[in-house]
Amino acid sequence: MSVPKLTYFAIRGRGELIRLVMAAAQKQLDEVKVDFASWEEMKPSLYGSTNLECLMIDQIVQLKEDILTVEIDTVLGSDQSKIRFIHFTLTCLFGNSGPIMSKPRMTYFKYRGRGELSRLVMAAAGKELDQRIVDVPTWLKMKPNTFFQRVPFIEIDGQEYFQGNAIATYLARENGLYGSTNLECLMIDQIVQMKEDILLEEIKSFVGSDDQKDQAAKDLPEVVYPRVMQIFERLIQQNPSKSGFVIGNKMTLADLAIFEGTQSCYQGNPRFMSNFPELMKLRQKVAEADGVRQYLATRKQTGI
Amino acid sequence: MVNPGRMTAFRADSSIVYVISPTLSEPQSKSRTHVSKPSKMSKPKLTYFDVRARGELARLVFVAAKKDFEDVRIDFASWPALKAKSTYGTLPILELNGKEYFQGNAIATYLAREHGLYGSNNLEGLMIDQVVDLKEDLLQEEAKTMFGSDADKEAAAKKLPEEIYPRVMKIFAHCIKQNAAKSGFLVGKQLSLGDLAIFEASQGCSKNHPKILDDFPEIKTVREKVASADGVKQYLAKRKDTPI
Numbered sequence: 035m036s037v038p039k040l041t042y043f044a045i046r047g048r049g050e051l052i053r054l055v056m057a058a059a060q061k062q063l064d065e066v067k068v069d070f071a072s073w074e075e076m077k078p079s080l081y082g083s084t085n086l087e088c089l090m091i092d093q094i095v096q097l098k099e100d101i102l103t104v105e106i107d108t109v110l111g112s113d114q115s116k117i118r119f120i121h122f123t124l125t126c127l128f129g130n131s132g133p134i135m136s137k138p139r140m141t142y143f144k145y146r147g148r149g150e151l152s153r154l155v156m157a158a159a160g161k162e163l164d165q166r167i168v169d170v171p172t173w174l175k176m177k178p179n180t181f182f183q184r185v186p187f188i189e190i191d192g193q194e195y196f197q198g199n200a201i202a203t204y205l206a207r208e209n210g211l212y213g214s215t216n217l218e219c220l221m222i223d224q225i226v227q228m229k230e231d232i233l234l235e236e237i238k239s240f241v242g243s244d245d246q247k248d249q250a251a252k253d254l255p256e257v258v259y260p261r262v263m264q265i266f267e268r269l270i271q272q273n274p275s276k277s278g279f280v281i282g283n284k285m286t287l288a289d290l291a292i293f294e295g296t297q298s299c300y301q302g303n304p305r306f307m308s309n310f311p312e313l314m315k316l317r318q319k320v321a322e323a324d325g326v327r328q329y330l331a332t333r334k335q336t337g338i
Numbered sequence: 339m340v341n342p343g344r345m346t347a348f349r350a351d352s353s354i355v356y357v358i359s360p361t362l363s364e365p366q367s368k369s370r371t372h373v374s375k376p377s378k379m380s381k382p383k384l385t386y387f388d389v390r391a392r393g394e395l396a397r398l399v400f401v402a403a404k405k406d407f408e409d410v411r412i413d414f415a416s417w418p419a420l421k422a423k424s425t426y427g428t429l430p431i432l433e434l435n436g437k438e439y440f441q442g443n444a445i446a447t448y449l450a451r452e453h454g455l456y457g458s459n460n461l462e463g464l465m466i467d468q469v470v471d472l473k474e475d476l477l478q479e480e481a482k483t484m485f486g487s488d489a490d491k492e493a494a495a496k497k498l499p500e501e502i503y504p505r506v507m508k509i510f511a512h513c514i515k516q517n518a519a520k521s522g523f524l525v526g527k528q529l530s531l532g533d534l535a536i537f538e539a540s541q542g543c544s545k546n547h548p549k550i551l552d553d554f555p556e557i558k559t560v561r562e563k564v565a566s567a568d569g570v571k572q573y574l575a576k577r578k579d580t581p582i
Contacts, residue, residue, distance in 0.1 A: 182509060190461070193516065200467035207460050216451045223444030234478075261427055268425075 148198030157329035159209035229295035392442035403453035450531035
């Protein structure tokens, strides 16, 4: 957890209360004291470079105003008010989620591929996923300078992580879209990994020799899709809660994985998919879920 | 010869296990065999081929956690007939309290979580998951040396030490170095699924191109820690060498 840094003038004014709070809590506070002249020059560079950063800065600025308001209360009001305010400020600074952390940012192509599952998780969670979309030529230039040399990767608090499904699982866990028991987690994981198997077969129809691509294009509708759709259909039917979701009675990463895993097949052959009624109902439930619905309305269709 | 009423399999210690299919009403063999009895809290049963590949990670979790399990190994010849009757059409399969689960890494992760081998928070989980997934990517490259034309197999075998192993081992070493605890383990201060995954993933490299690992002492340390862990040590001492 990094040390909070206060930038203010070398007067008490609106900064002193913050200094006093930190002193009372015996927490370290880094300080930058600026003179009025320097401030005018610094001001533009001390604001955010993205909308989200500006929001994060604004909310702190507004918290500062709240502190000032309460400061007045504490002078005029009771000790209870003072205690509540100190508690409130400390909670904001050192609460359960810690100091305000940077938003995770995922880098990937515009395709669904290995990034879409994370996008669907964040949509379902009603959260924004900061994204850097790269085209292939840009990626090829970036690649040697990245550590993993693979996309997607996600930056969380200055550290990079990769592997699309690991990222989606992490985001699902963070946002209550994972299992509530270890066994549910196993059932979710097996579905996510089967989705990966499907993707690997689908990729074969895009890369390789013409013979290999032809064979793969044949295998998908004749061998792969029948097998996997059957398994998804059965898993949904076997859910004892009969909720229409594949696990338990609410939407989880597994439903999103089934939705995404069947997307290419559905795009290419919706009539074939109608052989799997439970699966089609699940796709419908996911497509209509709050957050996902809005996301899908603006999503551009891609082959993979 | 495989009797259609039963599945012949070989246990890890080479004794034969006859698993009775549900169509037979009574067990047939007695001595030197173990008959699977349906019971409420029966031992977990892992079924896979007699290779490491996608089953070994779950086996390592069981032995590291010192949990008893049935280690059923199917020979390749028996598989097509069994596959047609199986639920998911793929191996490994974990049978737990009468239910079946598939996907080797999902199984290994479940077992790791059950037995405290999965880190202590979500970020450690992510760190472990990415290493397990990378192991899977590597396995696919290694598998290319066993399938396809001779030219394909040779090309794949050449690519491993020239490109794949150096790149992948560097990433594993980087991940180990991220551990703030500096314990030598991938996450935290104790053995986890992540270390077992790195051990398994580096097995081929260690055996066929050991010099590559000289550049990555962090990986060698993980390998030593895994190999000397109680439970794992005993298992590895009896483990047959397999190419994959």
